[in-house]
Every structure is written in C-alpha cells, then in structure tokens.
Amino acid sequence: MNHLRSRFIAVTCCLFALAPALHADLSGDIQAILKDKALHRAEIGIEIVHLGDAPKTDKALFKHNSEIPLIPASNLKLITTAAALDRLGPDFKFRTLLLKHNQNSC
Numbered sequence: 001m002n003h004l005r006s007r008f009i010a011v012t013c014c015l016f017a018l019a020p021a022l023h024a025d026l027s028g029d030i031q032a033i034l035k036d037k038a039l040h041r042a043e044i045g046i047e048i049v050h051l052g053d054a055p056k057t058d059k060a061l062f063k064h065n066s067e068i069p070l071i072p073a074s075n076l077k078l079i080t081t082a083a084a085l086d087r088l089g090p091d092f093k094f095r096t097l098l099l100k101h102n103q104n105s106c
Helices: 002-017 019-034 074-088
Strands: 046-050 059-064
Touching: 019 046, 019 059
Parallel strands: none
Antiparallel strands: 046 059
C-alpha cells in the first residue's frame, strides 16, 4: 500500500510540475494515468480548480470521484503542517494534561 501511495504522490507532483503542458488535454492525460494497472485497486478522488478572483469565478477544470468521502492522502498532511507552522510557529508545543480520577479518595 505504501508503494501505491508513493506512486500516486509522485504522479500528483508530476501533474503540478507539468500543468501548463497538460492544460491542453488535462482530462485525457489524467484519465490515462488513472488507467494505470498500479492504481486499479485504489480509490482516487481528484478535483482541479482554477481559482479566480472570487469564489464565484472559480472554474472546475477536472473532477473524478470528487464528491465521495475518502481518507485524506499524505500530501494533505503537508498542507496542514505548513499552515500550522505558519500560524503557530516552529517552536509551538501543544500541552496536554493527563489526569486520573481516584474513586477511593472521597
């Protein structure tokens, strides 16, 4: 499973790196990647959106199972980590308090 996930992340990175070249036939290029034998047992959801000046001007460029709930891929963790580092800083530490309730001492 890790090999499959690594391969999907690599394919995703390649798509972003080649985005200008793929824009001509984005749908066809992604469909060809999704037909790869290594992905036949994977559940994949993709939504590529061209962001406009306002939410109403956003334009969906490609969708594939984007409406079904899936477990987030590891690359989403990168975005979450980057946002946490930006907001909280690299020295932030969560403090957790662990308590035990002793029923015998009343």
